Amino acid sequence: MERHFDQELEDLKKDLLKMGSQAEEAIFASVEALKALDSQGAKNVINRDKLIDEMENQLDEKCLDLLALRQPLAMDLRFITTVMKINTDIERIADLAVDIAQRVLELEGKPLLKPLIDIPKLTSLAQRMTKEALDAFVNKDVDLAGSVIMLDKQADQLRNLIQEELARDYMEKDPASISRAVPLLLAARHLERICDHATNIAEDVIYMLKAKVVKHHPERLKEE
Amino acid sequence: MERHFDQELEDLKKDLLKMGSQAEEAIFASVEALKALDSQGAKNVINRDKLIDEMENQLDEKCLDLLALRQPLAMDLRFITTVMKINTDIERIADLAVDIAQRVLELEGKPLLKPLIDIPKLTSLAQRMTKEALDAFVNKDVDLAGSVIMLDKQADQLRNLIQEELARDYMEKDPASISRAVPLLLAARHLERICDHATNIAEDVIYMLKAKVVKHHPERLKEE
Numbered sequence: 001m002e003r004h005f006d007q008e009l010e011d012l013k014k015d016l017l018k019m020g021s022q023a024e025e026a027i028f029a030s031v032e033a034l035k036a037l038d039s040q041g042a043k044n045v046i047n048r049d050k051l052i053d054e055m056e057n058q059l060d061e062k063c064l065d066l067l068a069l070r071q072p073l074a075m076d077l078r079f080i081t082t083v084m085k086i087n088t089d090i091e092r093i094a095d096l097a098v099d100i101a102q103r104v105l106e107l108e109g110k111p112l113l114k115p116l117i118d119i120p121k122l123t124s125l126a127q128r129m130t131k132e133a134l135d136a137f138v139n140k141d142v143d144l145a146g147s148v149i150m151l152d153k154q155a156d157q158l159r160n161l162i163q164e165e166l167a168r169d170y171m172e173k174d175p176a177s178i179s180r181a182v183p184l185l186l187a188a189r190h191l192e193r194i195c196d197h198a199t200n201i202a203e204d205v206i207y208m209l210k211a212k213v214v215k216h217h218p219e220r221l222k223e224e
Numbered sequence: 225m226e227r228h229f230d231q232e233l234e235d236l237k238k239d240l241l242k243m244g245s246q247a248e249e250a251i252f253a254s255v256e257a258l259k260a261l262d263s264q265g266a267k268n269v270i271n272r273d274k275l276i277d278e279m280e281n282q283l284d285e286k287c288l289d290l291l292a293l294r295q296p297l298a299m300d301l302r303f304i305t306t307v308m309k310i311n312t313d314i315e316r317i318a319d320l321a322v323d324i325a326q327r328v329l330e331l332e333g334k335p336l337l338k339p340l341i342d343i344p345k346l347t348s349l350a351q352r353m354t355k356e357a358l359d360a361f362v363n364k365d366v367d368l369a370g371s372v373i374m375l376d377k378q379a380d381q382l383r384n385l386i387q388e389e390l391a392r393d394y395m396e397k398d399p400a401s402i403s404r405a406v407p408l409l410l411a412a413r414h415l416e417r418i419c420d421h422a423t424n425i426a427e428d429v430i431y432m433l434k435a436k437v438v439k440h441h442p443e444r445l446k447e448e
Contacts, residue, residue: 084305084309163406167406171402176396178396185406
């Protein structure tokens with residue numbers, strides 16, 4: 001029985017990683033579609049989101065079943081409730097990839113305003129933070145989770161840079177560019193929100209490992 | 225002992241409602257600050273957010289303690305895990321009020337672009353949806369939760385209206401208005417995201433009451 005329960009917890013971890021890689025793929029595909037203004041690629045991201053929603057629901061059910069049937073305590077309890085929280089964050093990361101894909105559809109038929117440089121940078125950061133937050137969970141790596149939280153400032157800065165450049169060099173100089181600039185500005189914000197969700201995941205990992213709330217108190221990490 | 229447990233569940237509900245009214249107040253205060261371009265009001269919203277973060281952490285701890293100590297089953301288990309989910313959504317609603325307050329600070333020293341009409345409308349909708357989603361939870365009212373979900377389309381439409389008007393009538397006509405229009409455009413998006421979180425809460429309430437996943441399947445609501 002104990003052995004079986006261990007296996008069930010291991011399965012949750014696998015499901016979560018599968019969700020995570022689907023979300024990472026969605027981020028990648030949505031930004032590829034943005035770079036190429038590929039409407040079909042954007043529609044694929046939107047259609048595949050149903051699958052991720054379905055996975056979220058199933059994983060949530062599995063967690064509730066385990067809570068009810070196994071009545072776990074201490075670390076196992078925290079592990080399962082953490083899976084539930086991370087599950088929500090991953091589903092919302094995938095939703096944000098859908099938001100980016102919708103920006104691509106808004107740009108349909110309009111030439112790309114500029115070659116994208118900082119948006120792909122922010123995309124790499126978002127993918128990295130998402131991946132590392134999940135790695136931190138799987139490997140119970142509190143240091144890695146801490147470093148993900150520290151990266152969030154970079155994401156904010158990059159988003160501000162993108163927004164300021166679009167306003168200063170495009171929208172203010174040529175009002176005709178506004179309808180092409182606003183979707184890019186929003187895409188940058190969607191990416192930065194993905195980084196926020198990765199940060200939430202990292203905070204939940206630390207909370208699980210330390211049974212101590214770092215959330216909203218990043219300075220507590222440094223105390224040690 | 226049973227009696228005591230009922231009381232503990234009742235306390236969770238009260239804590240959640242307290243969080244909810246703090247979040248509603250933050251929405252209200254942030255938009256009042258936006259309408260009046262009141263930087264001090266905006267700073268108050270930002271400062272008070274720490275309190276809501278603290279409340280979120282404490283409520284989460286209480287839920288985990290109850291899961292561990294009471295080993296609840298069936299409806300009680302779902303109730304507690306639903307409180308945990310709603311707790312996260314309320315905290316993020318409050319964060320979005322902080323986002324709006326930050327837009328006010330960005331507008332410091334600049335005259336307001338236009339009298340705000342649709343943004344207050346969207347604000348009322350966001351407050352209504354948040355309040356009704358929580359009422360649906362407290363009163364176990366599946367119909368009210370369903371009607372909250374149905375309101376989300378209105379929020380999307382209102383946000384699109386605001387965005388199109390700002391682009392067409394201001395940004396495209398007068399590039400000098402862009403730095404005053406973008407914060408308003410973003411504020412509308414923050415408000416619409418608050419409506420998304422209220423929708424999440426309503427979905428979780430239905431899920432708890434029906435033990436059936438409506439999430440991502442609003443059409444299932446209509447089947448009955």
